[in-house]
Amino acid sequence: MPADWATLKTKRALKDPLVATPEPSTAVAYSHPDLSPSLQVRTLPGRGRGIVAQAHLKPGQTLVATAPLVSTLDNLSLPSRCSHCYRSPDDLDRGSSSSKQLLQCSLCHVVQYCSPACQKHDWPVHKRECAALRRAVKASGKKRSVPDTPVRALARLLWTREVKGEDLWKQVESLESHRARLSPEEQERFFHLSLALAQYVGQDTLKQACPDAGAVMDLCSRFASNSFSLTAPTDLSNLGVSISPLTALFNHSCAPNAVVVFPSFPSPSSPRHMHVVAIRAIEPGQEVLTSYVDLALPREARRRELRERYKFGCPRAEDGCEGLIPLPDRDSTVTSVTCPACKSSAPYKSVHDALDAAKLAFADAEKAQYTEPHVASLHLQHLLTSLLSPLSSTPSLAPSAHPVLPALQLLLTLQLHAQAFPAALSTALRASDGARRIYGEGHPVRALLRTTTARLRTMPPPLDAAHPEAEERYWGNVAAREEARGELVGALREVDVAFGDRTATGVGVKGGEMARALRDLVADQEQGIVVARRMRAAALQERRERRAVKG
Structure with missing residues (x-):
């Protein structure tokens, strides 16, 4: 058995x-x-x-x-996405739903759905969540705030247990708990999380699954060490959190x-x-x-997260990046550094003060990205100039360095939202260069950046009925369209690797939603190439006929 x-x-x-x-x-x-x-x-x-x-x-x-046992939207995504399928209104025209508006739950006025079908599928759990949300919103008074994402995710896990039974809970209890190894700070954090959870779901619901305080702490610890980021298939943006004991069986590697x-x-x-x-x-x-941590983080930051969150040290030695000089430690006394590729040496001046300032600027930009995107962009541009420009007072960092790469990624997102496409292309090229140095071929982050770069490079000019010349030149340039098709096909190959292929099972699309969009763009370019060739052939034929008439 x-x-x-x-x-x-x-x-x-x-x-x-x-x-x-x-x-x-x-x-x-x-x-x-x-x-x-x-x-x-x-x-x-x-x-x-x-x-x-x-x-x-x-x-x-x-x-x-x-299928994860539970997936829960974070507080930022909760008002703008379906709580069952996680689509936004922008995603709906790419899906099967006929409506492009979200339907708000008429009782709690918190949770959204894209269709009655999604609402019906989620109702067995949401009918318990709905009452808890109404109590929480009422208790918050004028703030009308909902509990934080971890509280709501754990609550949905408890309610899913009530719906699906003890077999599901055995999977949860199989997850690694690090309760005996928690630091005092973690113990206090999980204690407050358990109090918030008990207040949200009620003592009776909590006690059915966790009969004592130790079991509640185990649950909080298991959640912290075994949860996954729920991401959008179209752009890898974080949407919330997922729990899957099967997926948690895979061990970590950098x-x-x-x-x-x-x-x-x-x-x-x-x-x-x-x-x-x-x-x-x-x-x-x-x-x-798989990797449990962001590979773009500095090595010491990755090791610290592995020890603090997952309670193990990373035993695997990592190869250095060829042609990149490893950053000396903060207390290092070295006065020169040597490139591992060409063996040339150069004077070294500590960049740690500049990095500290850059990390603060990046934190400010993250805070301002939703409320003051222009201010966030200014923070990021100043940060990148200070770390990448050869004219700055500190040695230039590689685009793969931290916080350079995450700053490039955030700036790219802001530029895309602002439709500043020429600036976004420059940022995407630098971010792609940084990602290529960190992530192996086929990694989703690298595939996304390559896709974004290809789409920006192949973007047609805006439609202008009064001045159609720019669009005619765009589609009439066969060589450029063939190059554009090559860019998109290269990105598609990497996306197909990153997101897998289940077409043999009759379910899903090879490469997922991102590949679907790329295939549409490739088809557009191919159609444009055919039309441009026909137009060119027709123009040549017309010139020949004119010459024949003149002759």
Whole structure:
């Protein structure tokens, strides 16, 4: 008989809480309908449970397609997206819904839906959530505020347990809890989270799942260590949080061979919208690894997050970037640095003060991006000038450095929203260069930036009925259109790898929503090329006929 989720737990060593107890690599009796036969759960020396390939896996191959136990929109997305399928009004014309307006729940006036069908599917959980939201909004008085995202996500998990039963809760209890290793600050944070959760759902609902305070702390710890960012399939923007015990089985690497993605929005016919996709070739017996942290963060920041949030140290040595000089430590006394590629040396002046100022400017820009986007753009442009310009007083940083790359990504988002497309193209090119140095080919972040760059490079001029010459020149330039098609096809290849292929199962689109949009743009360019060639041929024929008449 296969073991259930709870019996699959492996215990960590008490001597060193950051390292798993070494044990032989053995298969684990395990059953889950969404686990492919090409994968096997094993206990691995020093790493606890992990997932190992049982067959040759290709880049772009979808390894797991599953429905999270719970996905919850964050507070920012809650008013502007459907709480069941997570679409925004802008997404609706690309989906199957006939309405382009969201329907607000008439009772709580908080949750939105894109259609009666989505509202009906969500109702078993939302009818419990609805009453809790009304109480919370009423208790907040004039603020009319709703609880924070973690509180609402945990609450939906508890209500989903009431709807689906104890089998679901066994999956939750199988997740790693680090309660014994929590710092005093974490204990206090989770204590306040548990109080807010109890107030929101009520003591009776909480006690049914968590009979004592220790069980509540376990739940909070499991959520913090095993939740995933819910992202939009069209642009990877953060929408909220998801919980999937199956996906949490994959171990971490800062050089991952697979990624966790949401290629498309869920639907009643295709609810399994959380995928794990191979981005490199994986051989039989090789562990399948995803990344738990943002790979664009500095190495020490990644290691700190792994230790503080996930309670383990990263044992894997990382290769340096060829041609890039590693940043010396803050207290380093070096006076010169040497390029690992060309071996040339140059004087070194500490950039840490400039980096500290840049990080503050980036934090200010993040705060201002929704309320004062122009101010946020100014902060980012000043930050980037200080760190990238050869005329600045500090050595220039690579576009892959932190906070340069996240600043470029945020500035690009602001420029796109402002429709400042020429400036956005320049930013996208630099961000793509930075992403290429960090992320392997086929990584979703790299694929998104390449897609954005290709779309900006191939964007036709705005329609102007009074002056159609610019559009005629655009579509009449066959060489430029063929180059544009090549840009889009190159981006499409990378997107197809990043978001996987489930077309063999009859569900979904290869490469997801992003690939669908790219294929439409490729088709537009191909149609434009055909028309331009016909126009050119017709013009040549007309000139020949005129010459013949004159002759």
